[in-house]
Amino acid sequence: MAIHTINYYKEELMPIYEYRCQKCQDKFTVTLSMAEHDQGKVECPRCHGKKVTQQYSVFFAKTSKKS
Numbered sequence: 001m002a003i004h005t006i007n008y009y010k011e012e013l014m015p016i017y018e019y020r021c022q023k024c025q026d027k028f029t030v031t032l033s034m035a036e037h038d039q040g041k042v043e044c045p046r047c048h049g050k051k052v053t054q055q056y057s058v059f060f061a062k063t064s065k066k067s
């Protein structure tokens with residue numbers, strides 16, 4: 001069961017990014033693929049503003065490697 005769980009997380013590995021909207025000051029987190037993040041496709045979920053500042057990014061699992 002434990003092994004199954006680890007495999008599940010490897011499959012679902014997605015970085016989480018935290019942003020703050022400059023318009024309404026709302027803080028929100030989004031999960032994006034690297035490509036989506038690079039393209040800057042991030043908008044505030046509340047006001048749909050495009051002026052957002054990235055706070056920091058967190059990864060679900062840092063140590064996972066594909067063997």
Ligand SMILES: [Zn+2]
Pocket residue numbers: 021022023024025026044045046047048049
């Ligand atoms: Zn906003």
